[in-house]
Amino acid sequence: MKITPLFIKDALLILVMALLAGCGLVYEYLLSHYAGRVLGAVESAIYTMIGIMIVSMGLGAFAARKIKDAFNGFVILEVVIAILGASSILFIALVISLTYDLPQILADTYNIPFDALPEGGWLKTFHQFSLNLPYIVGIFLGLFIGMEIPLIARVREHLYGQHLQHNAGTIYGADYIGAGAGAAIWVAILMRTELSSAAAWTASVNVIAGTIFLFLFWRHIKFKTLIIASHLLVVGLIIAIGYKGEHWMQKLTDVLYQDKVVYQQQTQYQQLIFTERSLGPEQAPIHQFFLNGRLQFSSQDEFIYHEMLVHPAMAAAARQHKVLIIGGGDGLGLREVLKWQPEKVTLVDLDQSLIELFQHPETYLPGALAEQMQALGQNALNHENVDLRYADAFNEVDNLLRQGEYFDVIIVDLPDPNHPDLNKLYTRHFYLRLNQLLSADGVMAVQSTSPYHAKNAFVAIGKTVNASGFTRVEQYQQNVPSFGQWGWTLASKSPVSLAERLAGLNLPFETRWLDDATLQAAFVFPKHYYRNLADIKINDLGSHVIYQYHHQAWREQKGTVFD
Secondary structure, eight states, X not given: OOOOHHHHHHHHXXXXXXXXXXXXXXXHHHHHHHHHHHHSOHHHHXXXXXXXXXXXXXXXXXXXGGOSOHHHHHHHHHHHHHHHHHHHHHHHHHHHHHHHHHHHHHHHHHTOOGGGOOOSHHHHHHHHHHHTHHHHHHHHHHHHHHTHHHHHHHHHHHHHTSOOTTHHHHHHHHHHHHXXXXXXXXXXXXXXXXXXXXXXXXXXXXXXHHHHHHHHTGGGOSSHHHHHHHHHHHXXXXXXXXXXXXXXXXXXXXXXXXXXXXXXEEOSSOEEEEEEEOOOTTSOOEEEEEETTEEEXXXXXXXXXXXXXXXXXXXXXXXOSEEEEEEOTTSHHHXXXXXXXXXXXXXXXXXHHHHHHHHOHHHHSOHHHHHHXXXXXXXXXXXXXXXXXXXXHHHHHXXXXXXXXXEEEEEEEOOOSOSHHHHGGGSHHHHHHHHHHXXXXXXXXXXXXXXXXXXXXXXXXXXXXXXXXXXXXXXXXXXXXXXXXXXXXXXXXXXXXXXXXXXXXXXXXXXXXXOHHHHHHHTOOOTTTTTTGGGSOOOOTTTOHHHHXXXXXXXHHHTOOOO
16 A cells, blocks of 8 residues: 555544544543442443433534534534533532532521521522533533544545545544543543543543644634634643642542541542541541542441441351451451451452552551551551452452362451442352351351341342351341441351340450440341331342342432432
């Protein structure tokens, strides 16, 4: 093939299309990710956003027919996409933070008591609108991105001076390959990059593509001075967001939490947030830890949760030599397990970055926060008897089975099943394999969400464990102030009642909360609590039963579902 100036120009044009396709896919992921963070429904937000943007891109392709000058239209289009792509997440965060601030602003202005903040009427409508802003921005971005392919197609035909038989195939080929590259870059790099920074990097590629196009078709461009000025403006915006965006996002994120955000990090798998509440100079501050916007523990009362999770299972088991912890990367459950002086503890958690943060808080966290995390963790994650495995527990249990491992106690300390990827770790399939790992006289404990706020999900967890080959399954509850009423599930292969086995509990060490009376009372539920047990479904792999129960319950708690 002879390489001519025309061939080079066309090849660069196809490269521009591929770059823009990658940008378009990354914008979908960025908006989906942020929508999930704000709405707390990651999976549905991702699917909704992608669906909305695909439809909008189709409408944009139709709308491109109205643009008479493909050259100038394309250049202006890239400027608009770059501005919208770079700034949209910051803009959405600003509007949402404003809806949280407005009630207090009005209260301060009109001397309204703090316990009567105005939150209904138009304020509630404004807040609901702000939560849907990611989708609205997605519609506009989709419309503009959808215009790119038809305009590029028209430019190519103008370039060759004829109708091109394989024009659509060439452009769509570049589009698909570019989108694939964009997906790879998202997974490999941008998933662990702060969102505003990722948006700035992506918008810079739009600017580069637009600049290449300007260079190739300079003689076709009108209003050159204005176009150059607009590109310089976009470059300035991108530099500003790249330099200060993370700081601005942190300030705006502060508003979404009751307390001051003192640390945040985006790992490959999740967003980590620490908040701080000052209690005055004479008391240590209260720190709370959030994953993807959901509270995981508070330094004020985490000991209640972790003592209730760990010690009933450890006390009910015949031995405590070998322990498996699924999740629990913060090391606080591990801290309680180590009080039993086990010979070996295997901890399986997917997020290595999270574990390393709690292993070495002095390296990653600011002063007071680092000191408190060190005090809470008691260096548990660095204990010589602990085997840390950075892996998806769903797959790692198979490796443990192949290695012939068995455990006296299994502690399942996972986040709530608020995402389908977590739902698989609450299935009969998963519990069956944990059953195989558990020794004949061992005990398993499972974090089981709130028996009050998400009753059906709580009961479904117990019923699913019961359907997984365990002879005895019992559930218990306790109030953890930061969470409200919370629940756990105990399971064993022995027919002896676990509650009876734990009667007269006398632990070989001091506890801050748990004692015999507290534990026995924890097994008591209100009259008719399990009345609908027969109607609750078992969670099999692929059914998403527990995820759906949990998602529905928390939507109702938020008031977003009206029966």
